[in-house]
Amino acid sequence: MSDRPCVATTSLAGCFGCHMSFLDIDERIVELAEAIHLDRTPLTDIKQLHHCRIGLIEGGVGSEENLQVLQEFRARCEIVVAVGACAINGGIPALRNHFELRDCLREVYLEGMGVDDPQIPDDPELPRPLPRLRPIHELVKVDYSLPGCPPPAEAIWKLLQDLLAGREPVIPSELLRYD
Amino acid sequence: MNDQAFTIDDHPVPFRRGESIMEAALLAGIYIPHLCFHPLLEPHGSCRLCTVEVNGKPLPACTTPAAAGLEVTNDTEALNQQRRTLLQLLFAEGNHCCPSCEKSGHCELQAMGYWLKMLDSPFPYLFPRRALDASHPAVLLDRDRCIFCERCVRASRELDGKEVFALAGRGLNTRLIVNSPSGRLGDSDLEASDHAARICPTGALLVRGEGFRTPIGKRPFDGKSLSETCLQRAAALLKEGKESER
């Protein structure tokens, strides 16, 4: 392993949109690749999380697996950043909090329109959903938040530049958005 | 009659008898953050965003009368931090999901977040379950986004001469209700052209058929800050009001 700072990313109950926006930094990814070492992230498909300087979390916590991954990130990353609306406040997936989980499952797998072979999946491989979807700060300490759905690529770039340089990240007003 | 003045953050601000600190400030081009205040409505004092220090005492600018010699503190980090906390409380209290809201880009609550540079809310999100009312053909009532500022309540009473809305419940169970036999908006006498239908600072009341007309990037708060918009609106409406009073 090099002595470059390690950065890990993950998508919990999210849509990978924040990761797509991350990739919108375009050719600067080369510059970034030279400055950091990418640890566990969907971009590299590395599954094992090592000690990291920065962990970027997309998505809220909707399942037992989400929670386990989040806790692992918190345990191994020096700086945890909530990236995007879902990590910060639950976002779209949190709309399910309007309903009981039981009712959601019934609607989706048993009684909803176009369901054939109605059954609620119970394969042990599948992560068990939690009763309510929760923003990540309610479960672990979050160091910084970067709002947006998704946050603009420029904002993600700026955040990483600041953190890697050891500065307090500052998001310029024109990059601050909640949608 | 502008022969009297007080100061806001050391700037002299003229005022006329009967004006609040808020009105005098806005007319002088000084922005004091606010959500429940609206230049056309009787002041209310519930959102508390406009809390300023008047001779060292915290008071809402919208309900406190201007008086000669007052020393008002407004734009300080401490007061803005307090405003940020109030906003964070509002965001955690309701279901404010900007990505799926058609008011996004037009929303004063959201724009206030930008103005105060709010990045998140550190509080536990409450995810309340509130009833949606889609019974009206032209106006949607999505209570998830209601912040209980009572702008619609007051606008209906004071500007429309109706009494379409009211608050019920108390504490966290406060809820916006509709004055109709069924309690549904569709059975009330609200019309889409009413002030009440269009005065909501959030997306709780939406006139149908108007969402997403303006492309992202061109919406009111994409380019302009809330303070600019509010100052322009207030200047226009308040001056108009003062003219008509003469």
Next chain:
Amino acid sequence: MEKAGGSSPEEQVTGILRRHGTDPSLLLPILQEVQKRFHRVPPRLEDAIAAHLSLPRSHVEGVVDFYHFLSHERRGEYDILLSNCIIDRFHGQQAIQQRLARELDTPPGRVRGDGRVSIGETSCTGLCDQGPAALVNGRAVPALDEHRVTQMVSLVESGVPLERWPEAMFRVDDNVCQPGPLLKSGLTPGEALNAALGGGPENLLQQLEQSGLRGRGGAGFPTGMKWRLCREAAGEHYLICNADEGEPGTFKDRELLRLHAHALFEGMTLGAWITGAEKGFLYLRGEYRFLREALERILDERRDCGLLGESICGVNGFRFDITIRMGAGAYICGEESALLESLEGNRPRPRNRPPYPITSGFRGKPTLVNNVETFVAAAFVALYGSSWLTSIGTDASPGSKLISISGDCARPGIYEFPFGTSVEEILEACGADSPMGVQVGGPSGSYITPQEFHRRLAFEDLSTGGSFMVFGRERDLLEIVENFTAFFAHESCGFCTPCRVGTAMQNRLLKRIRNGEETGAEALELLRQLRETMIGASHCGLGKSASNPVFDMLEKEPRVLSARATSRGRVR
């Protein structure tokens, strides 16, 4: 039950409405009667009520929905509400509640399938000296134990009407443990009035001013000055006695209203004489409904003796009468401007102040508002002169104070101490053996640790409306503070953001800490942030003081929190 009397609900409501007239300020008494008749306010009857009073329907709905003792959903024919005050908790309220729920087969918060009974909770009922206590259809039942629960269950199951329940079940002891000058004083009806009338109004005002009497509700505004300012305000006047004694752990007005009702009404009549008010209200908390009948009888007696009504004491043009109005389960109504809103039939939301009630109160008219203890003391000052008060107490706080003592002590009850008495002396008087601490002034007051037991009861040191809760060493401070935060969250009127959401968040955070879901450091930071915002931005005293118990705990016993909070797994 809705069919009782053979007439339809609509006809019954028409009867109620006809009796009350069309004054919209009578909305609350009308709704209370409807609730009593139907065990709820049926939404379909709200239209008739609204039309009769010329109010929007939504106004009626908004008012019903505000008060804890009114409901749109039907409550049981026997509606049992247990006091969840921390003192009642420590007296075993939860076990009693579970037992009731089990034996009546009624889960708390629900109405039994057959509509017979419902069980719920309510804020402090003012019976902490003889708890745990409950309200059954609004009627106080103290000293609940297993025997009483068994008795209640059988009365409910056999459908015995409340009026025929054994009187002993409703017996409230006075528990006056240590009377002082005020409790020991007495007057024959009219005595203070005649004394004052002889000297003239200016003399009475001077006596009050010289006595240094300050409002006993806790804020301590000089009474003489208030009466004078109100007298000087122009226009029609009103007078109100605030008997909405809602601060948990306070129950001394309960006994003043029983033992000193004449002195109270005499004090009110004196206030009317000074200010020129012709109409007075006693706003009595709903929990004290059991006092109402006796108070009405005393008012009648006073009318019969010419001490109320026309030409009081034979003085031409001295006209005054008192109406009792009941609260309906809302702590906020103890705040005087919310009380005024309640009296006017509105949602009891505290007003923007200034203007203050002395110039703009009930219906915008100058209104003199004092609490029970203040009016009683004023009557004795009128009778015995200012020295009655100045002979004891401290320079800044002359006189004595009634204290309601509850919790872990040998003799809970009502005590009267001269101002200046130390916490230590009070603890000794009530038989509290080295307690963990004392909550003075209720949840909105201060938590006093043994290191501060030398502090004194006085406006200049420990100012209190009269609640004094003693906590023994076996008690869990975190449980106490969580209970207090729940109280504020339940009682916040919801008008302003910092209080509506802040009180709820405080409670949520405290619960999370107790459940081990919250780290010390982060939770503390949030609680501090909340406190600053609630103090700095709240609309009224409720929001400004609702963080006091949390802050006291953080400042005075920080280990309580740090020991209970677990880590959220931060690396650094």
